[in-house]
Amino acid sequence: MAGYKKGTVGWWLQQQKYRQTMLSKFNSEDEMKAYYRTIAAKGGRNGHTGGFSNNSVAAALAGKKGGSISSRSKNKLPLEERRQRYEESS
Numbered sequence: 001m002a003g004y005k006k007g008t009v010g011w012w013l014q015q016q017k018y019r020q021t022m023l024s025k026f027n028s029e030d031e032m033k034a035y036y037r038t039i040a041a042k043g044g045r046n047g048h049t050g051g052f053s054n055n056s057v058a059a060a061l062a063g064k065k066g067g068s069i070s071s072r073s074k075n076k077l078p079l080e081e082r083r084q085r086y087e088e089s090s
Contacts, residue, residue, distance in 0.1 A: 004011035052059035
């Protein structure tokens with residue numbers, strides 16, 4: 001909650017006020033816990049979407065595309081020619 005640093009007296013009082021408000025809304029602590037349990041369960045069920053974990057073909061295609069449009073310059077000369085040019089310059 002905004003307004004106070006965590007751990008200060010003001011923060012603690014704000015938490016107590018919030019708790020009292022929620023208890024008056026739900027009439028008991030068990031009902032309040034059940035309400036938050038259902039919210040948490042919904043969030044847990046929805047949290048497994050996206051990413052490449054289920055589709056390795058899409059991951060491979062994305063990696064190939066990213067590598068092909070990379071901004072790094074490619075060394076177009078073979079290794080032997082690069083060595084020769086390096087030795088000549090030094």
